[in-house]
Amino acid sequence: MMVDEEVQEPKIKTKTKIKVRSNPKKINRTIVDPTGFHVAEVHHAIGKKGVNRNIEAAWMAPRDHSVFEFRNINYIVGEGKAQKPILTNVSGRVSDGSTVAILGPSGAGKTSLLMALSLGITSGKVTGSIELNGKALTNQSFKDHCFLVEQSDHHWSFLSCLETLMYAASLLLGPGNHSAVVDSIIEKMGLQSCKDTKVGNDFVQGLSGGQKRRLSIAIALLKKPAVIMLDEPTSGLDSAASVAIVSELRKLAKTENLIVIMTIHQPSTKVYNDFDQVILMARGRQAFIGEAAAAHDYFETIGHPMVHMTNPAEFLVDLVNSDFTSEDSVLSILDEWKQHTSETHRSKNETLVVGSNDDFHQLIKRKKSFLHELSTIFGRHALLVARDPILYVGRIVLLLISNTIFALAYWSSREKVQAQAINFYYANAWPISLGSMFAVVAVFGLNAEFKSVIREVKNGMINPLTYIIAKTVLVLPVMLLFGAAAISTGVYAILGLKANYGIYLVLYAISMFVFECIAEVLSVAFINPLMGMLCFLSIWFTSFLFGGTFLPPDDLSVVIRWLYHAMPLSYTFNAISYHVFSGEDWPSCVPDANTGAVCVEFDESPDEAPIALILESLSKIIPNVSGDDNRVEAMAIILGMALGYKILYVAIFLFKSS
Ligand SMILES: Nc1ncnc2c1ncn2[C@@H]1O[C@H](COP(=O)(O)OP(=O)(O)OP(=O)(O)O)[C@@H](O)[C@H]1O
Numbered sequence: 236m237m238v239d240e241e242v243q244e245p246k247i248k249t250k251t252k253i254k255v256r257s258n259p260k261k262i263n264r265t266i267v268d269p270t271g272f273h274v275a276e277v278h279h280a281i282g283k284k285g286v287n288r289n290i291e292a293a294w295m296a297p298r299d300h301s302v303f304e305f306r307n308i309n310y311i312v313g314e315g316k317a318q319k320p321i322l323t324n325v326s327g328r329v330s331d332g333s334t335v336a337i338l339g340p341s342g343a344g345k346t347s348l349l350m351a352l353s354l355g356i357t358s359g360k361v362t363g364s365i366e367l368n369g370k371a372l373t374n375q376s377f378k379d380h381c382f383l384v385e386q387s388d389h390h391w392s393f394l395s396c397l398e399t400l401m402y403a404a405s406l407l408l409g410p411g412n413h414s415a416v417v418d419s420i421i422e423k424m425g426l427q428s429c430k431d432t433k434v435g436n437d438f439v440q441g442l443s444g445g446q447k448r449r450l451s452i453a454i455a456l457l458k459k460p461a462v463i464m465l466d467e468p469t470s471g472l473d474s475a476a477s478v479a480i481v482s483e484l485r486k487l488a489k490t491e492n493l494i495v496i497m498t499i500h501q502p503s504t505k506v507y508n509d510f511d512q513v514i515l516m517a518r519g520r521q522a523f524i525g526e527a528a529a530a531h532d533y534f535e536t537i538g539h540p541m542v543h544m545t546n547p548a549e550f551l552v553d554l555v556n557s558d559f560t561s562e563d564s565v566l567s568i569l570d571e572w573k574q575h576t577s578e579t580h581r582s583k584n585e586t587l588v589v590g591s592n593d594d595f596h597q598l599i600k601r602k603k604s605f606l607h608e609l610s611t612i613f614g615r616h617a618l619l620v621a622r623d624p625i626l627y628v629g630r631i632v633l634l635l636i637s638n639t640i641f642a643l644a645y646w647s648s649r650e651k652v653q654a655q656a657i658n659f660y661y662a663n664a665w666p667i668s669l670g671s672m673f674a675v676v677a678v679f680g681l682n683a684e685f686k687s688v689i690r691e692v693k694n695g696m697i698n699p700l701t702y703i704i705a706k707t708v709l710v711l712p713v714m715l716l717f718g719a720a721a722i723s724t725g726v727y728a729i730l731g732l733k734a735n736y737g738i739y740l741v742l743y744a745i746s747m748f749v750f751e752c753i754a755e756v757l758s759v760a761f762i763n764p765l766m767g768m769l770c771f772l773s774i775w776f777t778s779f780l781f782g783g784t785f786l787p788p789d790d791l792s793v794v795i796r797w798l799y800h801a802m803p804l805s806y807t808f809n810a811i812s813y814h815v816f817s818g819e820d821w822p823s824c825v826p827d828a829n830t831g832a833v834c835v836e837f838d839e840s841p842d843e844a845p846i847a848l849i850l851e852s853l854s855k856i857i858p859n860v861s862g863d864d865n866r867v868e869a870m871a872i873i874l875g876m877a878l879g880y881k882i883l884y885v886a887i888f889l890f891k892s893s
Pocket residue numbers: 312319321339340341342343344345346347348358359500
């Protein structure tokens with residue numbers, strides 16, 4: 236978020252002192268982290284010997300006191316005359332133990348405010364200041380001490396509820412057995428009945444919408460952050476579940492010293508009564524912030540007494556909703572609040588007291604290592620690779636079936652007679668063409684995966700580079716499996732190919748890998764996976780068409796001739812043609828117009844036609860075929876292209892995840 240202090244207006248003058256309270260009996264040595272948390276390095280709950288061992292003990296203890304403050308938050312979208320204010324001068328202050336509801340009619344700016352407070356706004360201009368314990372909130376301090384539960388739940392579809400939480404615990408709390416912590420969260424969130432159910436997605440049945448919401452909150456609670464922000468945590472829940480979740484969050488806020496801030500649409504009276512504070516929004520401005528119980532008195536003093544026996548949340552929201560209240564009345568309520576705050580803030584001179592014993596996060600920081608994170612992500616994704624039928628397993632099965640059918644279609648090319656040379660070439664070219672095209676599903680699958688990964692990066696669960704490394708290491712052997720599925724039964728078992736299997740496998744795997752890398756780029760480049768899939772198919776078809784199988788590169792207009800050199804299939808087709816003919820003993824060439832056999836310099840050829848002769852002969856029909864052995868060069872070029880796409884992927888990934 237861009238924070239531009241200069242445009243803060245009006246300026247609220249708060250003389251805030253940060254006082255750090257420490258307990259010398261309990262703490263031997265202390266350090267201060269950049270967020271202002273005064274952190275105990277050795278704490279009595281853990282004991283000198285227990286440091287770095289007993290995360291669970293630290294997790295069970297309440298965390299430190301904290302204060303979250305935001306001043307003059309303004310959010311503007313558009314430029315020039317098209318400028319539109321989304322948030323105007325929103326301010327507030329929340330201390331630990333409080334549960335805060337952001338209320339307001341649809342379009343009031345509730346989600347925008349939550350996104351601004353979580354530094355999650357990616358377009359437009361945000362100004363103002365946001366502080367946690369008196370220090371400006373940064374992406375890093377958000378990762379360390381806050382957690383955002385977004386409106387849509389992005390989980391790993393093929394993990395069960397329990398597995399999701401166990402992996403999250405490992406990523407958030409470091410090495411160790413976290414079963415006790417996870418069990419207690421499962422119980423608090425009422426997830427016992429579905430703990431072994433897979434999360435599921437639009438295509439695979441799994442957890443209900445409400446259970447997914449509770450799972451998202453459970454992950455947030457595992458981290459035990461200073462501030463939990465939740466966008467519509469009760470959407471998709473029935474009223475009993477909504478009451479249970481909000482009251483559990485309130486209880487946790489009180490017992491664990493957390494700050495809970497949530498947007499909520501239409502809370503019931505019971506849910507409303509569980510809030511300590513409410514922020515009432517309308518037209519991007521504040522109509523009220525304060526104790527939930529005090530809203531009644533405030534609105535009475537400005538001439539809007541609450542009607543007896545009404546749902547207080549409904550009353551407040553209707554009051555600032557121009558569908559139910561006149562425009563003038565809504566504007567006057569907003570102006571009243573502006574007037575009210577400038578008066579109250581002028582007399583403000585508060586002391587902010589923050590705690591001293593937040594050793595829990597310091598312990599985790601020391602326990603978490605790159606290797607632990609890498610091995611956890613690796614383990615989780617190995618499981619997902621094996622379980623997800625779309626991303627990899629499905630493609631392996633499809634390659635096996637489709638390439639067996641190709642081999643049967645080119646059955647006659649088993650004879651290895653000159654008339655079948657072209658067919659033999661195609662029998663080998665199609666498996667690679669089809670296999671590389673199948674990578675289009677990776678655009679879709681990885682796009683969904685990116686949303687889950689972004690959530691984890693944002694909330695400090697994983698480092699994006701660790702994820703990218705783990706995924707790349709996992710995907711490389713999968714490419715070999717693709718190759719084995721594509722060539723083993725088809726061209727080797729059925730068509731009796733004799734060319735070296737290992738070289739073919741590596742050539743195939745590298746050719747698949749470059750398209751996998753292209754799919755990765757497109758999976759993160761577009762929010763909508765369909766756009767990425769469309770681009771992928773365009774790139775793949777360009778590579779296929781200009782790969783030299785159909786069109787001689789020299790015949791292409793110079794404007795597009797570079798496509799032949801820039802696309803990976805040109806190199807693959809060229810290398811494969813040499814490879815598959817190099818392993819065969821093809822008989823002498825006999826030109827025959829009826830059979831389609833073509834020969835070059837037949838008279839000079841020996842009894843056993845040399846490979847160069849056959850390839851030269853084929854090149855008359857297939858422009859990309861040549862008698863030169865370019866296999867190593869081709870593999871190096873394709874790998875270079877893959878590396879280029881990988882770098883682009885990492886750049887987009889890091890940019891978007893920051
Ligand atoms: N990037 C943007 N560009 C243009 N308008 C935007 C943008 N973001 C938000 N808005 C507008 O700002 C207003 C507030 O949106 P926001 O989603 O914060 O409202 P909300 O109170 O959460 O609404 P709801 O309860 O319906 O989800 C809406 O009118 C919305 O259309």
